[in-house]
Amino acid sequence: MTVVGEIITEGLGRHFRLTTGGPRSLKESLLRRGRRTTRDLWAVRGVDLHIRPGETFGIVGHNGSGKSTLLKMLAGIFSPSEGRLAIGGRVGSLLEVGAGFHIEFTGAENVYLNAAIYGIPRAYVDEHLDEIIAFAELEEFAHMPVKTYSSGMYTRLGFAVSMHINPDVLLLDEVLAVGDEAFQRKCISRIFDYQASGGTLVFVSHDASAVERLCDRALLLDRGQPVALGATTDVLREYHRRMAAHGSAAVTVADVQAERAGPVRLGATTTAGGDGEVRQRFVEGESFTLEIEVIAAAEVRDATARLGLRDASGLVLARQVLANVDLEPGERRQFQLDLPMLPLHSGDFSFSLDVTAPNGEPLLAAERFAPFSVYSLDGVVDGVLRLGGALQAKTASTT
Amino acid sequence: MPTTIRRVSAVVSIEGRPTGLARVLGYRDLLVTLTRRELRAKYKGSLLGIAWSYLHPLLMMSVYVLVFSVLWRAVAIPNYPVFVLAGLAAWSIFQAGVYVGMISVLANGDLVKKIWFPRETLVISTVLAQAVAGIVTFAVVAPAGLIFANGTLPIALLAVPFLVVLTALTLGLALLLATANVFFRDVEHFIGVLFLPWFFLTPIFYSLESLPGAAAHPLVIDLLRYGNPVTPYVEALRGVLVHGVVPGPAALAYVFIVGPVLLVVGLTVLQRYEDRFALAL
Numbered sequence: 001m002t003v004v005g006e007i008i009t010e011g012l013g014r015h016f017r018l019t020t021g022g023p024r025s026l027k028e029s030l031l032r033r034g035r036r037t038t039r040d041l042w043a044v045r046g047v048d049l050h051i052r053p054g055e056t057f058g059i060v061g062h063n064g065s066g067k068s069t070l071l072k073m074l075a076g077i078f079s080p081s082e083g084r085l086a087i088g089g090r091v092g093s094l095l096e097v098g099a100g101f102h103i104e105f106t107g108a109e110n111v112y113l114n115a116a117i118y119g120i121p122r123a124y125v126d127e128h129l130d131e132i133i134a135f136a137e138l139e140e141f142a143h144m145p146v147k148t149y150s151s152g153m154y155t156r157l158g159f160a161v162s163m164h165i166n167p168d169v170l171l172l173d174e175v176l177a178v179g180d181e182a183f184q185r186k187c188i189s190r191i192f193d194y195q196a197s198g199g200t201l202v203f204v205s206h207d208a209s210a211v212e213r214l215c216d217r218a219l220l221l222d223r224g225q226p227v228a229l230g231a232t233t234d235v236l237r238e239y240h241r242r243m244a245a246h247g248s249a250a251v252t253v254a255d256v257q258a259e260r261a262g263p264v265r266l267g268a269t270t271t272a273g274g275d276g277e278v279r280q281r282f283v284e285g286e287s288f289t290l291e292i293e294v295i296a297a298a299e300v301r302d303a304t305a306r307l308g309l310r311d312a313s314g315l316v317l318a319r320q321v322l323a324n325v326d327l328e329p330g331e332r333r334q335f336q337l338d339l340p341m342l343p344l345h346s347g348d349f350s351f352s353l354d355v356t357a358p359n360g361e362p363l364l365a366a367e368r369f370a371p372f373s374v375y376s377l378d379g380v381v382d383g384v385l386r387l388g389g390a391l392q393a394k395t396a397s398t399t
Numbered sequence: 400m401p402t403t404i405r406r407v408s409a410v411v412s413i414e415g416r417p418t419g420l421a422r423v424l425g426y427r428d429l430l431v432t433l434t435r436r437e438l439r440a441k442y443k444g445s446l447l448g449i450a451w452s453y454l455h456p457l458l459m460m461s462v463y464v465l466v467f468s469v470l471w472r473a474v475a476i477p478n479y480p481v482f483v484l485a486g487l488a489a490w491s492i493f494q495a496g497v498y499v500g501m502i503s504v505l506a507n508g509d510l511v512k513k514i515w516f517p518r519e520t521l522v523i524s525t526v527l528a529q530a531v532a533g534i535v536t537f538a539v540v541a542p543a544g545l546i547f548a549n550g551t552l553p554i555a556l557l558a559v560p561f562l563v564v565l566t567a568l569t570l571g572l573a574l575l576l577a578t579a580n581v582f583f584r585d586v587e588h589f590i591g592v593l594f595l596p597w598f599f600l601t602p603i604f605y606s607l608e609s610l611p612g613a614a615a616h617p618l619v620i621d622l623l624r625y626g627n628p629v630t631p632y633v634e635a636l637r638g639v640l641v642h643g644v645v646p647g648p649a650a651l652a653y654v655f656i657v658g659p660v661l662l663v664v665g666l667t668v669l670q671r672y673e674d675r676f677a678l679a680l
């Protein structure tokens with residue numbers, strides 16, 4: 001048996017049978033039995049966990065590695081296909097976008113509904129309603145149906161409710177991915193309070209820095225298999241190693257913008273590692289090559305090309321300038337940037353390229369192309385630049 | 400002093416998740432919250448509000464009286480308006496309850512996918528809210544039976560347990576169909592179509608005895624009476640309210656056994672398959 005706040009799983013697994021073509025209808029299943037093709041998938045398998053009361057536990061892994069499925073089993077939404085699962089105490093969950101609201105209910109009604117689902121008496125909600133609504137910053141919208149809410153408002157309310165029902169075990173799935181930064185800070189500080197009060201937290205995120213900050217121990221899932229379990233730094237190091245190895249997976253720099261139309265266009269761009277392999281994921285300090293193709297619609301004489309390296313927020317970290325660029329009409333010209341040692345530590349990055357005529361006229365302004373990610377070797381994710389060198393303690397000297 | 404939260408042990412202990420009626424009773428607060436909200440939604444935003452509970456059956460009754468009694472002179476049932484009204488009120492508890500209950504799980508898919516709670520509470524709360532609306536109609540039918548027909552007071556009180564078991568029957572069927580509807584999305588359309596012939600096979604604007612062919616086909620009459628689970632309930636309610644007659648032992652046994660049994664079956668089936676709801680939605 002488990003004590004309050006404890007989670008034990010043994011060989012926990014969830015299997016899905018994927019069937020083509022959406023939910024069945026009665027008619028269809030009577031008329032064309034067995035015509036559908038099915039595919040079997042173990043979304044999670046063989047997870048043995050013992051999470052102690054008061055522990056903060058992280059689950060990391062690529063998209064589709066089974067993090068949400070595991071959390072849904074812990075939350076009781078999916079039943080396990082095999083294995084054992086026991087949780088002690090009240091379980092609060094906030095899964096991906098949306099907290100389990102009735103979309104026709106108002107925000108306040110949903111607070112009552114959620115509380116009733118968790119078995120919390122009305123009187124308790126009566127006392128804390130204002131506080132919950134204020135935390136979610138929804139004072140003006142409390143009496144509007146949640147279907148009119150933005151996804152940020154939705155998540156804020158869900159988070160506010162989950163944090164105020166004082167669960168013994170709290171399950172959070174990518175909740176910090178939405179909402180503005182100020183609210184995220186508030187959530188984190190509320191999570192710290194929850195940790196300090198002795199609550200058990202299971203935290204899923206693909207954002208390694210949040211996991212690093214919050215979690216004592218972590219589990220790495222890879223295609224449903226538990227591949228690393230232990231201290232957060234060790235697990236994250238393994239996570240980064242695997243991320244870097246997966247060259248072809250998509251990176252998180254969003255909205256790669258198409259360049260504005262002009263006399264010069266950007267063609268294909270590639271990023272490659274020292275081995276010449278084209279990929280978007282790199283390890284810090286690795287050798288790196290960027291290739292850019294530029295296509296000129298008209299003749300270009302004496303132009304200046306400025307290549308910028310940007311971080312995820314768009315801030316230019318470094319710039320390289322190439323003067324006296326000449327292009328013939330219709331010409332495709334390759335440019336190459338070679339870095340023997342990538343001076344980046346960790347994060348998501350992209351490039352920008354400006355080409356200007358001698359008179360200052362912009363010929364090309366391309367932003368956020370060739371996105372790539374860099375993973376640190378030590379699993380520590382603070383800082384985008386690779387400082388190099390080493391921090392050392394000098395021999396003690398008495399003055 | 401602030402309210403403290405009572406510890407609910409293992410809301411989601413998969414190993415020992417409670418089942419059956421015990422689980423439903425453990426979630427009374429949730430049921431009350433959902434039912435209240437359901438009732439408020441039903442009556443809010445409609446100009447006539449609760450008057451709808453009366454207007455609809457009264458309108459239907461007037462049509463049946465006009466067509467079958469006044470114009471066609473097909474029925475010679477005494478106190479025909481009250482007779483029709485009682486039948487309609489019983490039928491609408493059943494039919495409306497089954498319908499809203501059947502679609503309730505699908506309609507709350509968002510909730511089901513994101514959070515765990517006993518899924519039957521969705522069905523039960525919508526059916527209860529619908530039953531409350533139907534019972535409001537009986538608040539008119541009962542006095543009308545006493546004043547205009549042959550209803551007598553102690554016997555009319557039997558309508559209360561009859562309404563309880565009718566609600567159980569409705570719930571049982573709603574739970575079964577709600578489960579089926581999650582997996583086969585056309586169940587609700589199928590049942591929606593079925594309701595019309597079902598209504599005509601239920602003795603609402605006629606009685607089985609008053610049918611001209613009844614004497615020649617006793618087997619068909621028995622089939623219509625006991626093969627259609629609503630019929631004994633309609634007849635029992637109408638018997639005590641309109642005719643002032645207590646149903647015979649066979650009919651009594653039927654109404655008190657079939658409804659509760661179906662409720663237990665419905666609950667068991669839903670709880671058996673609820674794990675797959677979140678996936679199928």
Ligand SMILES: Nc1ncnc2c1ncn2[C@@H]1O[C@H](COP(=O)(O)OP(=O)(O)O)[C@@H](O)[C@H]1O
Binds near residue numbers: 017043066067069
């Ligand atoms: N309801 C479902 N039905 C079928 N397959 C599912 C379902 N939910 C998840 N999966 C599959 O299980 C795998 C794991 O998904 P998920 O747990 O959402 O991963 P993650 O949260 O790590 O991105 C994926 O391949 C996904 O397609």
Ligand SMILES: [Mg+2]
Binds near residue numbers: 067068096173
């Ligand atoms: Mg996920």
